[in-house]
Each structure stands twice: as C-alpha cells, then as structure tokens.
Amino acid sequence: MPRSSRKACAAASVATVAKVGGFVLPGFVVTVIWIVLIILVIILLAWIVHLAGGGLFDLRLGHFRLQIGVT
Numbered sequence: 914m915p916r917s918s919r920k921a922c923a924a925a926s927v928a929t930v931a932k933v934g935g936f937v938l939p940g941f942v943v944t945v946i947w948i949v950l951i952i953l954v955i956i957l958l959a960w961i962v963h964l965a966g967g968g969l970f971d972l973r974l975g976h977f978r979l980q981i982g983v984t
Contacts, residue, residue: 959983 930938
C-alpha cells in the first residue's frame with residue numbers, strides 16, 4: 914500500500930471527539946448539545962421579555978413598514 918493512501922485511510926478513520934470530564938463525546942453529540950443550549954437561551958430571553966411586559970419593534974424604511982409586537 915503506498916504511503917499517501919495509508920495517510921488518507923488514517924485521516925478518514927479519525928472522528929471528531931471532545932473530552933468532557935473524563936468522557937469522550939462524538940462531535941455530533943457536542944453539536945446537538947450546542948443547538949439545544951442555544952434554543953434554551955432563546956426561550957429564556959423570550960420568557961424574560963414576557964415577564965417584563967413585552968415589547969414593540971417598529972421599522973419604517975420608505976414604504977416598507979415592519980411591526981413586531983411580543984407579549
């Protein structure tokens with residue numbers, strides 16, 4: 914087997930992993946955890962805005978008008 918193809922095989926078999934507290938997590942699991950955390954932060958911010966009484970966003974650009982209100 915040529916040397917360059919051995920390197921290609923070795924590189925293809927290496928998976929992205931993260932070590933967290935002595936555990937090894939695949940890269941896919943780390944990505945899913947980040948996505949879930951981002952969604953939870955968005956929900957938390959929406960809940961804080963709701964508790965604060967909501968908000969109103971009014972954008973006018975020429976004839977274009979965008980109004981967003983949240984409670």
